[in-house]
Amino acid sequence: MVGLITLAAAQAIANVAFRKFFESSVGKLGEKFTETGLKKIDELYQTIRKKLSGNPGANHTLADVEQGNQEALQRVAVYLLDVMQADANFATDVQKIADEINIHRVEDNSQLTQINKDHSTGYQTKTGDNNTNQFGNTIHYHGNPPQS
Template structure:
């Protein structure tokens, strides 16, 4: 199965997340560095084209112009598959960094056909609790 491709809109949104995201402080330093690299790659590719004025407006916070940038980016991604692959890979790395940071301190429980498995997310020291058939595990939170 081939991995799902990211749209130009999703990539553009990630690249300019620092402009629009109010919770940017929750991003890892690594994710922020990659966001800067992605934004720079997009700027370098679209500089000197009709998209340049839209890019400048996005930097000022224009969501309407973000949609325009996404359209221009889609054209370039279609015409230049190598560039598309490069920025898509970087965008997926950013998403992975963000997902790892968002999972810290959470517990995840999976139940498969009556078998329960408790997994502690990255960054926690809580114990793993497993229950099999015929076992009841009850948690009360006050």
């Protein structure tokens, strides 16, 4: 039995299934998933596309997404939520494929870089997915620390 399906869950699934239409290059998607994961993403896309294509409104919205319209992705998620709530077997299949995709996500093995300046301040930086950055600052005092 499928648990409560939320719009957020449908959005997450739609984002994965239609991601290839928004990646700046196919290679970037390949950096984030194994070959099996990429095949599963395509399977998820085909499964959703087949199910939604019978609805004229959803079919039009799918075409918009496939043309790179990110705003239409929200509407696809609403259509997806509707069919997942109406068809428990479809919802189970889609969630299973999405779980399998997550298993085949490439682990982030990038390294954290630390730059030391004047032997007192260390900056740590790391760039992640979607240009998210982690930035840390460590100050090392040699002798007595300054008084506040």
